[in-house]
Amino acid sequence: MMRAPEPRHNGREVVIDVSGLTKRFGDRVVVRDLSMRVYRGQIYGFLGPNGSGKTTTIRMLCGLLTPDAGQGTCLGYDILTESQIIKRHVGYMTQRFSLYEDLTVRENLEFVGRLYGIPNARQAATAALARLGLEGRGRQLAGTLSGGWKQRLALGACILPEPQLLLLDEPTAGVDPKARRDFWSEIHALAGEGLTVLVSTHYMDEAERCHEIAYIAYGELLTRGSVEEVIRQSGLATWTVTGGDTWRLAxxxxxxxxxDMVAPFGSSLHVAGRDKGKLEAAIAPFRGDPALDWREDAPTLEDVFISLMSRSRDNFP
Incomplete structure (x- = not known):
């Protein structure tokens, strides 16, 4: 039986509340002194370079990996001493398809149901098929599904035991845009029902679908908040320039x-800096070129992402 939920913060139920989390692998500090709070029904996105500690962070937050330092709770349980209980309430969807390709869609779902001791596994599988639009594919071998349908099946298997926390590790890598949009519609529906979701992603449009995001670079949490807050906190001044030889200009x-950042976007160029005065001085010599059209612009999340990446230093020995 689940214990009573933790006290509310600002009127919202806290699902994860951790402080000072640190994790080392050998001499390498993969995550350093991380503190975070996640609320019920939130979709919390993690961004950052490959190998920067995103997956390690998520696993520590939900009790799947024990930190070397720090403390906190997940779903009301202590992440250090009660991780085995936490695991029973977590659904984990990896980037790679991990179900049985030589079983049908229905057989996979029924197997997962029996594995978790669900009383009527067949009925639960039928409900999952209907919810995810897989009814017509119940007899199809999982190995013959396209990437998008495999993704739906994997999600169905994750939510079959009715977890309270869902962990998604780059779940839509290699999936077409429509399948990604359908997937995220379902994730928002689940969050609306009270499921809390932690997701790592490299897609900016997916990050913008999260209620809050955190940017982690080589073990350090650099920024967090809603997309609007992260953009505002970046302090970036941004100009968009079109026309002329933008490659040479870059x-x-x-x-x-x-x-601090120069990035091409189609036929235009985004130029950004954290010091507006210095940035304007830097571009002043080029503003008089009649072939170039300069427009002061609002920074995008991708501008912030690229800027943070350019300032991040790899912690690999």
Whole structure:
């Protein structure tokens, strides 16, 4: 039986509340002094470079990995001493398809149901098929499904035991845009029912679908909050320039003081810096070029992401 939920914070039920989490693998500090709070029904996104500690962080937050330092709770249980109980309430969907490809869609779901001791596994599988639009594919071998349908099946298997916390590790990698959109519609429906979701992603459009995001780079939590808060906290001043030879312009600008980020977006160029005065001084010599059209712009989440990446230092020995 689940214990009573933790006290509410600002009127919201806290699902994860941790402080000072640190994890080492050998001499390498993979996550350093991380503190975070996640609320029930939130979709919390984790962004950052490959190998920066996103997956390690998520696993510590939900009791799947024991931190070397720090403390906290998940679902009302202590992540250090009660991790085995936490695991019973977590659904984990990995990037790689991990179900049986030589079983049918229905057989996979019924197997998962029996594995978790669900009283009527066949009925639960039927309900999962209907919810995820898989009714017509129940007899199809899982190995013959497309990437998008495999993703739906994996999600169905994850939510079959009715977890209270769902962990998604880059779940839509290699999936077409429509399948990704359908997947996220279902995730929002689940969150609306009270399921809490932790997800790592590299897609900016997916990050923008999260209620809150955190950017982690090589073990350090650099920023967190809603998308609007993260953009505002970045302090970036941004200009968009079109026309002329933007490739050559990018080469000239990226070495100038005050320019923290230069990134091409189609036929335009985004130029950004954390010091507005220095940035404007850096681009001033190029503003008079009649072939170039300069427009002061609001920074995007991708601008912030690229800027943070450029300032991050790999912690690999």
């Amino acid at each position: 080469e000239e600008l990226k070495h100038r003081e005050g320019v």
